Amino acid sequence: MLYHIRMDVNLPADMDPEERADLLARERAYSQQAQRDGHWPHLWRVAGEFANVSVVDVADHDELHALLSGLPLFPYMDIEVTPLAVHPNKIDQ
Numbered sequence: 001m002l003y004h005i006r007m008d009v010n011l012p013a014d015m016d017p018e019e020r021a022d023l024l025a026r027e028r029a030y031s032q033q034a035q036r037d038g039h040w041p042h043l044w045r046v047a048g049e050f051a052n053v054s055v056v057d058v059a060d061h062d063e064l065h066a067l068l069s070g071l072p073l074f075p076y077m078d079i080e081v082t083p084l085a086v087h088p089n090k091i092d093q
């Protein structure tokens with residue numbers, strides 16, 4: 001199943017710089033592994049914002065929740081999920 005996801009990151013301004021760097025490094029490793037595994041086919045930065053729009057490919061809602069809640073930045077993000085269905089007018093399905 002495909003889901004369109006928007007993630008807005010809200011790190012505290014006063015977060016310890018080492019903690020911030022460690023968090024971002026763990027986030028990078030986690031998301032890159034999910035990309036290698038084929039579960040995160042699109043990851044785009046929203047221009048001018050600490051936010052991304054993504055398409056993830058997982059079996060079901062439970063796997064989606066596991067993927068998202070495992071993100072090291074999960075406690076610091078607002079996440080909006082839109083389930084995607086096939087558009088009937090798309091020519092290359």
Ligand SMILES: O=C(O)C[C@H]1C=CC(=O)O1
Pocket residue numbers: 007009027028031032043050051052073
């Ligand atoms: O930087 C972000 O948008 C947050 C996060 C989501 C995936 C990733 O690698 O980082």
